[in-house]
Structure formats: structure tokens, C-alpha cells
Amino acid sequence: MPTTNATPGPEQPRILLRVEEAARRLSISRTTMFGLLKSGEIDSVLIGRLRRIPTTALDAYTATLAAGPNAA
Template identity: 60%
Template sequence: MADPRAITAAPDLESADLALVLLTVEEAARRLRIGRTTCFKLVLAGEIESVTVGRLRRVPTEALPAYVTQLRRRPAEAA
């Protein structure tokens, strides 16, 4: 049987994410509470800033608040 203390001793991935400078697109999607596919579309469209590191696509952490600010400044679309 597994030691119940092992569950609480495991590092919390959400709090570990807070120290990162560059996020994967999946991590950015999780922080924005949107789907992975939607986040990839926003990154590829240039709506969310991203950088390449070698062959990897990464999202700077400060790009997420910038994206949300941009959304808040857009006029509400007519329904």
C-alpha cells in the first residue's frame, strides 16, 4: 500500500509553473484556462506572443497578461 504522506510530499505542479520564464503552449493554455488547440491557434495567429528556442515554441510568461489586457481593450463584439 502506498504511503499517504507521499501524496502530500509531491511538488505541486501549478506552483512550480509560477517560477518559469518560458511556458510550453500547453502550460500557457492551462494558465489561461483555455483549450490546448485554441491556444496553439492564438500563438500561430500572433495573438499570443511566442518565441522559438531551437525547434521548440515557447510563450513568455508576461505574454499572457498582455494578451488578457488586449482582450479587455477590444470593443465588445455585437451578438
């Protein structure tokens, strides 16, 4: 019988992050992250009562920043 590992390892990258983890990944504060979520600039999902941010949403957000008018 195969066993399942709930903790992602190197072969299983996490695809959903807690708000704090997503903020850390972008090097911003938790408050700023909540502001970006509230404004809709970063997408998130609800799983029950838990808010999670897909890593693809962070990629999309950073891509829009890089393509924006202030891009270097």
C-alpha cells in the same frame, strides 16, 4: 562552488511556458492556444525546436482582451 537549480521554485518564477502550460493558465484548449499563436495574437519564441510562450505575452494578451470592445 555554487549549485544551480534548473527547476524554478517559489523564488524563481517561470518566465517561459510550454504551449500546454500557457493554455492551462488561460483556461483554454491546446488547440485554441495553437490558433492564437498561429494568428499572432499571442507571441512566442523558438528555442531550438521548442516553442515557448513568455508569461509577459499572456499578460499582454489578457490586457488587450480586458481593454477590448467586449470588456465589462
